Amino acid sequence: MEYDFDNYLAEIPENSLKYDAIKATDSSDIYKFLSMGVADMSFKPPIDVLNALENEMNRGFLGYYGGIESYRKEVVNWLEKKHNWKPKPQWINTAHGLVAAIGTVLRAFTNQNDGIIIFSPVYHQFRNIIKANNRELIESEMIKENGTYYLDLDNLENKIKGNEKVVILCSPHNPSGRLWSEHELKDIAYFCKKHDLILIIDEIHNDLVNPENKHITFPKIGENFYENYILMTSTTKTFNIAGGLMGNVIIPNNSLRDKFKKANFATGETPNRFGMILGEVAMRSGHKWLDDLLKYLKKNKDIFDKEIKSIKCLSSMRIDSTYLAWVDFSKTGESENTNYKKLINHAKIISKRGSIFGLGGYNHFRFNLATSTNLVKESTERLRSVFK
Numbered sequence: 001m002e003y004d005f006d007n008y009l010a011e012i013p014e015n016s017l018k019y020d021a022i023k024a025t026d027s028s029d030i031y032k033f034l035s036m037g038v039a040d041m042s043f044k045p046p047i048d049v050l051n052a053l054e055n056e057m058n059r060g061f062l063g064y065y066g067g068i069e070s071y072r073k074e075v076v077n078w079l080e081k082k083h084n085w086k087p088k089p090q091w092i093n094t095a096h097g098l099v100a101a102i103g104t105v106l107r108a109f110t111n112q113n114d115g116i117i118i119f120s121p122v123y124h125q126f127r128n129i130i131k132a133n134n135r136e137l138i139e140s141e142m143i144k145e146n147g148t149y150y151l152d153l154d155n156l157e158n159k160i161k162g163n164e165k166v167v168i169l170c171s172p173h174n175p176s177g178r179l180w181s182e183h184e185l186k187d188i189a190y191f192c193k194k195h196d197l198i199l200i201i202d203e204i205h206n207d208l209v210n211p212e213n214k215h216i217t218f219p220k221i222g223e224n225f226y227e228n229y230i231l232m233t234s235t236t237k238t239f240n241i242a243g244g245l246m247g248n249v250i251i252p253n254n255s256l257r258d259k260f261k262k263a264n265f266a267t268g269e270t271p272n273r274f275g276m277i278l279g280e281v282a283m284r285s286g287h288k289w290l291d292d293l294l295k296y297l298k299k300n301k302d303i304f305d306k307e308i309k310s311i312k313c314l315s316s317m318r319i320d321s322t323y324l325a326w327v328d329f330s331k332t333g334e335s336e337n338t339n340y341k342k343l344i345n346h347a348k349i350i351s352k353r354g355s356i357f358g359l360g361g362y363n364h365f366r367f368n369l370a371t372s373t374n375l376v377k378e379s380t381e382r383l384r385s386v387f388k
């Protein structure tokens, strides 16, 4: 490996969500905490990305961004190379992050109190942005079978009331790392077609897949299957540049795209200069970093998995993608609140508690494993000593 991730760690600065999470513990010994809640990595981005930022600083130009065509070209190349799908450059719109983009889509295509469907437990900001836009949150709880989540479309079918307008699918799935099969993606497409729903597919974790696994990007199921989809991708998770707040909203359908563009324009969106530059450089020259990273993450996940398996009252889901571990604490016999307190006060580990991910999330905790292997090991030792 070219990148030695054990020694390629960024400092946690005071103006970061990770630091805020540590401060929120109100503890006096903040240096003892492992901050494994927020989903950004402990690693520096590829060296070319850091150099590009330095270059910008040296030139001293911090003005508005322009020249988006070269960025779009890199997105097309990236998706073709990594996901075997080649969008047209003009299908690609930019956004100030994908959560913001979801909000824009909701306002563009739905009205207040329209129903928005999500498959819970799922990335907590889906619920937040739906509620903040005064849409009706419709949670379709997934079925957990042999430690794997499955969509329950039959049950959802029975609950359809008629006000549903949009479905949001997280693919790969946060928090479980589940990769959806072609069959499952087709089932969702059929479902959306039947009920005339717009499908948002959030593929922000699309590149963070174990070397032996495969993510299927939604458009690969075939164009005639379903046209009314909005695909969201980004380089920010892949290359740990989430502070660059940018993302891609890819819409092949012309009328859908026009409508989104108008709504995006209405937000005053213009591309974030730094995010765009960092993203473009990363896609052009971050391949080696990403290959090495995926191997390193796999090692961390295997270690975490093995250690958690040996703690009787905890069970961790198999992690096929992402760098997030989703651990079920229900066999501890304690409430989520008590377990959360134990994690903070005794294990000194910050995680994300499951209930914020919606139905089915209660008493699970999500741990970010994108940190040094030593700290991952340390986290399992602390979990063992508190929850053995």
Ligand SMILES: Cc1ncc(COP(=O)(O)O)c(C=O)c1O
Binding pocket: 039, 096, 097, 098, 099, 100, 123, 170, 174, 202, 204, 205, 234, 236, 242, 245, 246, 247
């Ligand atoms: C599924 C998913 N979508 C979106 C985001 C955040 O996207 P952004 O920072 O572009 O708003 C995250 C971050 O964890 C995520 O997991």
